[in-house]
Amino acid sequence: xxxxxxxxxxxxxxxxxxxxxxxxxxxxxxxxxxxxxxxxxxxxxxxxxxxxxxxxxxxxxxxxxxxxxxxxxxx
Amino acid sequence: xxxxxxxxxxxxxxxxxxxxxxxxxxxxxxxxxxxxxxxxxxxxxxxxxxxxxxxxxxxxxxxxxxxxxxxxxxxxxxxxxxxxxxxxxxxxxxxxxxxxxxxxxxxxxxxxxxxxxxxxxxxxxxxxxxxxxxxxxxxxxxxxxxxxxxxxxxxxxxxxxxxxxxxxxxxxxxxxxxxxxxxxxxxxxxxxxxxxxxxxxxxxxxxxxxxxxxxxxxxxxxxxxxxxxxxxxxxxxxxxxxxxxxxxxxxxxxxxxxxxxxxxxxxxxxxxxxxxxxxxxxxxxxxxxxxxxxxxxxxxxxxxxxxxxxxxxxxxxxxxxxxxxxxxxxxxxxxxxxxxxxxxxxxxxxxxxxxxxxxxxxxxxxxxxxxxxxxxxxxxxxxxxxxxxxxxxxxxxxxxxxxxxxxxxxxx
Ligand SMILES: Cc1cc2nc3c(=O)[nH]c(=O)nc-3n(C[C@H](O)[C@H](O)[C@H](O)COP(=O)(O)OP(=O)(O)OC[C@H]3O[C@@H](n4cnc5c(N)ncnc54)[C@H](O)[C@@H]3O)c2cc1C
Numbered sequence: 001x002x003x004x005x006x007x008x009x010x011x012x013x014x015x016x017x018x019x020x021x022x023x024x025x026x027x028x029x030x031x032x033x034x035x036x037x038x039x040x041x042x043x044x045x046x047x048x049x050x051x052x053x054x055x056x057x058x059x060x061x062x063x064x065x066x067x068x069x070x071x072x073x074x075x
Numbered sequence: 076x077x078x079x080x081x082x083x084x085x086x087x088x089x090x091x092x093x094x095x096x097x098x099x100x101x102x103x104x105x106x107x108x109x110x111x112x113x114x115x116x117x118x119x120x121x122x123x124x125x126x127x128x129x130x131x132x133x134x135x136x137x138x139x140x141x142x143x144x145x146x147x148x149x150x151x152x153x154x155x156x157x158x159x160x161x162x163x164x165x166x167x168x169x170x171x172x173x174x175x176x177x178x179x180x181x182x183x184x185x186x187x188x189x190x191x192x193x194x195x196x197x198x199x200x201x202x203x204x205x206x207x208x209x210x211x212x213x214x215x216x217x218x219x220x221x222x223x224x225x226x227x228x229x230x231x232x233x234x235x236x237x238x239x240x241x242x243x244x245x246x247x248x249x250x251x252x253x254x255x256x257x258x259x260x261x262x263x264x265x266x267x268x269x270x271x272x273x274x275x276x277x278x279x280x281x282x283x284x285x286x287x288x289x290x291x292x293x294x295x296x297x298x299x300x301x302x303x304x305x306x307x308x309x310x311x312x313x314x315x316x317x318x319x320x321x322x323x324x325x326x327x328x329x330x331x332x333x334x335x336x337x338x339x340x341x342x343x344x345x346x347x348x349x350x351x352x353x354x355x356x357x358x359x360x361x362x363x364x365x366x367x368x369x370x371x372x373x374x375x376x377x378x379x380x381x382x383x384x385x386x387x388x389x390x391x392x393x394x395x396x397x398x399x400x401x402x403x404x405x406x407x408x409x410x411x412x413x414x415x416x417x418x419x420x421x422x423x424x425x426x427x428x429x430x431x432x433x434x435x436x437x438x439x440x441x442x443x444x445x446x447x448x449x450x451x452x453x454x455x456x457x458x459x460x461x462x463x464x465x466x467x468x469x470x471x472x473x474x475x476x477x478x479x480x481x482x483x484x485x486x487x
Contacts, residue, residue, distance in 0.1 A: 021129065038451070
């Protein structure tokens with residue numbers, strides 16, 4: 001299901017706030033993210049800025065549970 | 076062929092099994108758990124209890140995960156004792172198992188309040204997926220709640236009550252939530268978060284006893300002041316008792332946790348321990364310490380496995396733990412050992428932003444960030460570098476922390 005990381009590396013991702021999660025989603029809690037990924041995640045949440053896949057260490061479709069639920073989407 | 080036995084299929088045991096298979100392709104590996112399901116995401120079960128997350132994404136491993144790796148998984152198997160001389164693990168009704176190297180990764184069990192009726196129906200403790208299912212089902216039908224335990228696990232019950240529309244009182248013994256790590260300023264932000272979701276913090280309180288109806292269901296908590304708080308739902312999270320009863324007589328050194336060195340070795344040959352239940356030698360802190368977090372448990376399992384497979388002290392555990400609270404509008408992160416140390420610095424930046432840094436011998440050993448988590452990378456880096464920075468608190472308390480502003484480290 002997930003694209004190969006190499007395909008994604010150059011592409012930009014964004015976080016989309018979601019209200020519900022589909023049963024087949026990959027869901028992670030913020031405490032499962034590496035320190036740097038966590039930083040990027042919060043910067044993206046705050047600034048709403050796009051992030052590159054390589055920077056993020058996340059796959060499109062992943063759901064991250066922070067103060068809200070966010071889905072990682074391709075721009 | 077070496078036989079590795081792992082007791083516990085939480086994140087520490089499971090991560091050890093995965094690493095052992097990578098490092099020892101030919102070994103026999105057995106994982107024993109008394110739960111009825113393989114590894115799941117313990118830090119997401121609160122989201123299930125809140126009614127926000129379905130069951131499926133919480134599961135991490137299917138049974139097929141173990142089959143693919145040729146790892147023997149024994150579900151519903153309770154270990155009753157270990158003979159460390161004969162190197163045998165005894166189970167309740169699944170026979171005995173010989174091992175060459177053993178990993179104890181059995182975590183803890185929530186402690187019950189030592190008061191009357193603390194085992195009444197409707198009073199919940201929270202550790203397993205099964206607990207979460209029960210909490211969710213009951214919370215959906217409940218109107219009034221009481222929460223006990225002013226720490227990181229108690230606040231999850233507050234969030235469940237908030238999300239499930241239960242009007243709840245959060246009974247705390249002291250004058251604030253998590254008083255060992257937060258000052259009044261920091262705690263006030265958390266109290267605001269609780270009130271926003273409909274949970275009222277009650278201070279200088281606690282529980283003297285619970286009252287029940289004729290069917291044995293909880294109806295109220297009465298605090299030591301004699302004040303009565305009606306509830307049809309109660310959540311108790313006053314601490315963990317580590318699951319080590321089965322080690323009685325095994326000769327392992329314990330001190331409210333299993334003592335291990337930085338390689339996760341116990342004092343008994345070929346017995347290792349990992350996860351919540353260890354009191355490990357923290358190389359950054361320079362003394363024995365404990366962590367109760369997912370990332371740390373996962374890393375301890377990995378480190379134990381590396382050293383078990385190498386039959387040597389191949390890699391040491393060096394880790395800055397972190398623990399988030401995501402239930403409110405603002406983020407919260409506790410890192411390292413925020414309740415330890417001999418000095419601290421703190422500042423409030425706004426109604427939802429606060430920071431505290433704990434120091435020991437001039438070095439950062441932990442802290443708490445509320446509202447703005449951006450300094451976490453810098454603080455964790457300073458911890459790993461073990462830099463003496465307590466004399467430069469102003470730089471560390473700047474809203475935006477710039478490590479270049481720190482005076483260069485003096486040559487010792
Ligand atoms: C509700 C809740 C919320 C949490 N939230 C967070 C969070 O936000 N962030 C964070 O970092 N951490 C959080 N934690 C803590 C985190 O989940 C733990 O630190 C981590 O899961 C510990 O893993 P472990 O492998 O050491 O132990 P455990 O996950 O407890 O695993 C131990 C396993 O051993 C089994 N076992 C015990 N005794 C025996 C026996 N005699 N025989 C066989 N099997 C046995 C147990 O049944 C269990 O499956 C939370 C915990 C809970 C309960």
